[in-house]
Amino acid sequence: MKTVLSLKNVKKSIKGKPIIKGLSFDVHEGEVFGFLGPNGAGKTTTIRMIVGLMKISEGDIVICGKSIAKDFAGAVGKIGAIVENPEMYKFLTGYQNLLQYARMHKGIQKEKIIEVVELVGLSDKIHDKVHTYSLGMRQRLGLAQSLLHDPKLLILDEPTNGLDPAGIREIRGHLRKLAREQGMSVIVSSHLLSEMELMCDRIAIIQNGELIDVQNINDFVHQDKVSSYVFETGNLGGKEQWLRDKWDAKILDDGFSVDIAREQVPVILRSLIEYDIEIFGIGTANKTLEERFLEVTAN
Numbered sequence: 613m614k615t616v617l618s619l620k621n622v623k624k625s626i627k628g629k630p631i632i633k634g635l636s637f638d639v640h641e642g643e644v645f646g647f648l649g650p651n652g653a654g655k656t657t658t659i660r661m662i663v664g665l666m667k668i669s670e671g672d673i674v675i676c677g678k679s680i681a682k683d684f685a686g687a688v689g690k691i692g693a694i695v696e697n698p699e700m701y702k703f704l705t706g707y708q709n710l711l712q713y714a715r716m717h718k719g720i721q722k723e724k725i726i727e728v729v730e731l732v733g734l735s736d737k738i739h740d741k742v743h744t745y746s747l748g749m750r751q752r753l754g755l756a757q758s759l760l761h762d763p764k765l766l767i768l769d770e771p772t773n774g775l776d777p778a779g780i781r782e783i784r785g786h787l788r789k790l791a792r793e794q795g796m797s798v799i800v801s802s803h804l805l806s807e808m809e810l811m812c813d814r815i816a817i818i819q820n821g822e823l824i825d826v827q828n829i830n831d832f833v834h835q836d837k838v839s840s841y842v843f844e845t846g847n848l849g850g851k852e853q854w855l856r857d858k859w860d861a862k863i864l865d866d867g868f869s870v871d872i873a874r875e876q877v878p879v880i881l882r883s884l885i886e887y888d889i890e891i892f893g894i895g896t897a898n899k900t901l902e903e904r905f906l907e908v909t910a911n
């Protein structure tokens with residue numbers, strides 16, 4: 613697996629206050645990698661350092677083998693990014709905006725503009741003025757602009773901020789497609805957990821400027837394969853305390869729930885039968901990423 617981005621014990625202090633306290637992790641070719649963390653965790657600061665908008669205090673960032681400390685232009689030249697809202701000329705068309713950008717960054721051909729516009733699905737509206745665009749269309753235009761110079765690594769800070777569910781789904785689709793079909797590595801930040809679950813292959817959880825965990829999204833959600841099982845029972849007739857003591861059960865109006873691994877289900881069923889508890893139904897409530905995230909960050 614090829615490493616596209618490597619953070620090596622990156623630290624940042626602002627006015628003597630440590631904000632980022634030694635982050636180390638790698639991002640691979642063709643993966644969508646998420647930065648997940650509560651407000652103020654340090655996601656934007658980390659992204660600003662990766663894209664070269666902010667100096668690192670200590671450590672190094674290596675992009676496609678180039679160190680940001682030793683070869684700044686070489687390293688950041690591989691990146692396409694939307695960090696702050698991309699500046700667009702509202703009274704020019706989308707196409708004119710891209711053309712303007714291409715003129716400022718030599719070597720971008722008109723064919724490339726057409727290619728990225730098609731890729732982000734803006735071909736129909738590209739000759740309309742930007743002030744007529746919806747927020748989602750502006751985001752797509754920003755995405756097209758960031759793709760013009762063929763970046764190896766695409767970085768988007770809160771890419772779905774302010775978008776409606778359809779817009780979010782659309783951006784998500786584009787990012788997954790870029791990773792899958794073009795082998796691009798994509799980094800997105802968000803505090804929206806459900807969204808990360810749908811978009812990312814792996815996520816780094818950041819809290820207080822520290823890395824709490826980097827995990828494959830599926831492992832993260834299904835870690836230990838513990839699920840909440842809800843048992844619908846008849847009257848528990850005074851057996852509530854036994855359930856709490858033996859299974860750490862939560863008593864509900866018409867039964868109880870327990871957090872157990874799948875293999876334990878037959879075991880608990882047997883003991884319920886032995887204990888004369890009638891069972892009318894069993895269901896699972898798999899833990900959401902949100903619940904897992906809260907568990908991890910609570911400690």
Ligand SMILES: Nc1ncnc2c1ncn2[C@@H]1O[C@H](COP(=O)(O)OP(=O)(O)OP(=O)(O)O)[C@@H](O)[C@H]1O
Pocket residue numbers: 626631649650651652653654655656657658803
């Ligand atoms: N220029 C600055 N001067 C002082 N403190 C700063 C500066 N920039 C960031 N911080 C602090 O660094 C911490 C991390 O901020 P950052 O914006 O990176 O977090 P974040 O995870 O992106 O949060 P959010 O989701 O709210 O955007 C915060 O406590 C913030 O107050």
